[in-house]
Amino acid sequence: MPVTQTLEADVLRRQDPELAEILLGELDRQSTTLQLIAAENFTSPAVLAALGSPLANKYAEGYPGARHHGGCEIVDVAERVAIDRARSLFGADHANVQSHSGSSAVLAAYAALLRPGDTVLAMGLAFGGHLTHGSPANFSGRWFDFVGYGVEADTGLIDYEQVRALARTHRPKAVVCGSISYPRHIDYAAFREIADEVGAYLIADAAHPIGLVAGGAAPNPVPYADVVCATTHKVLRGPRGGMILCGAELAERVDRAVFPFTQGGAQMHTIAAKAVAFGEAATPAFRAYAHQVVAHARTLAAALEAEGLAITTGGTDTHLLTADPAPLGVEGRTARGRLAAAGMVLDTCALPHGDARGLRLGTAALTTQGMGDAEMERIAVLFAGVLRDDIDGRQAREEVRELTGRFPPYPG
Ligand SMILES: Cc1ncc(COP(=O)(O)O)c(C=O)c1O
CATH class of the missing domain: 3.90.1150.10 (Aspartate Aminotransferase, domain 1)
Structure with missing residues (x-):
């Protein structure tokens, strides 16, 4: 009801019929074709309502209670609610809900833990690693020295012994687990053990499975990884965006890596929509x-x-x-x-x-x-x-x- 009615009744139709037609055309495309893209979902009307709310107007650099702008008393509450809901949903000491996307979350995780030139062990792009896992076209491949692990050619499964051997040889500063296309659960305990053996941080890029984690249908990386990066718009069914979960000891480093290091003002309408989605995901x-x-x-x-x-x-x-x-x-x-x-x-x-x-x-x-x-x-x-x-x-x-x-x- 709300989506079409809002668009139909909305001023957009009268003020800018060209754009209204485009929005309705996309709604029609989404409604009449099968969305089999594994990274997509349909957010609820409540999430869309938060995204289309006046919170989109608010500038809010910084964090709740410590902003660079005035008038943040209401959006501070929204961000605190989002943080509390994320922490409780995933059992994390700390949540940063400001990342504009999954890639921004990974960038901030690297910024929090690494220095340019450090070695990072992650799934190779030819096997399902994400662009942020060392693509030469991405900041990750330009600024860090990535070593890629693969999957077994015959089974398609991660070969944990190969990961261990590569870790022993290359002594990475961080090990990344997570993929854009790996269809099986990831053994976070095995990755933790490998990272510990070589004194590396473990970063779980759980962009894909995080919604399953929220619903208890996939293992939770939070107890194993130093930092968990995620998107909020896949199975989790929230707005397009990212988040970072970590222990209390890394909270300040992660927050400073998001703002002011890699981002500016927080998108408060998206953060409110993330809070709505976290609330839905807890049901x-x-x-x-x-x-x-x-x-x-x-x-x-x-x-x-x-x-x-x-x-x-x-x-x-x-x-x-x-x-x-x-x-x-x-x-x-x-x-x-x-x-x-x-x-x-x-x-x-x-x-x-x-x-x-x-x-x-x-x-x-x-x-x-x-x-x-x-x-x-x-x-x-x-x-x-x-x-x-x-x-x-x-x-x-x-x-x-x-x-x-x-x-x-x-x-x-
Ligand atoms: C494993 C992984 N990491 C990071 C990302 C990046 O997310 P975004 O497209 O929101 O930047 C994705 C997106 O699909 C992903 O699958």
Whole structure:
């Protein structure tokens, strides 16, 4: 109700019909195609309301009780609520909720713990590491000396003994665990042990699984990592943004690394929206949702495997799965284009072996829409049919339209 009605009734329509049309067009796109991008979700109308609130007008450099601007008494309360909710949700001594994005959170974590030129051990980009884990196109690869660990070519699993061996050889100042496409739980205790053995900090980049952690459907990195970086907009279903969790001993360093070192004024409307999302994530309904997301990813993986796709690691523990479409005679990039034309929106990803691209799919958004196992199975049939070319793209597009019509993300 609120999304379309706000847009329809809103001044934007009268004042700037061009932009109103664009916003409604995007709402229509999101509502009539399948959002299989593992990093996306549909936030609640309450989160959208906070994002579109007058808190967007407020300048608030600094932290609650210690701002560089006047008039912060109300937004201070909003930030304190967000911090308290994040701490309680994840069992962390300290939470910084100001990071503008997951990348900003990682930048601040490095700034808090490292010096330019330090060695960092992280998952290699060719295996699912994020740009902030040492890409030469990113600050991380320019300012630090990254060493990459991989996954086993045959199983797709992290080889913890390889990580240990690389740590012993390179003596990194920090070890990073976390990925954009690893479908299995990460063994944080094993990473902690490896980091301790070489005297390194452990940074968990939990951008992807943090929503599952909130819902009790994935292990919590907080007890193991020195610093946990995360996004708030994936399974967690909050606004686009980042956060950092850490122990009391690093709290001041982390806060100073966010502001004033890497960011300026906090985005108070986003922080309020993060607080709303943390509140939602603390409910039994979200717990059930997080477990459903994983169950649906498992169903989707099994159904795609039955259709002939090769599923990395043979399945998933999380909200995402990665698949090689090569057995159906199509490469990842071509597959993504064909699926997009049929209304199935997803990303390509690295595969554990070779240069060919795979496909990364997630079930967070579909589950928010209310889809279940039956829909996952039907999507897998459509998906493989389009790739094999035995379901016509236009026919698949019509079926996707019919399916999404039964599960509107913003009813009304
Ligand atoms: C592991 C990991 N780290 C960092 C990020 C960066 O998040 P953002 O796009 O908000 O900067 C992502 C985003 O997908 C991610 O998957």
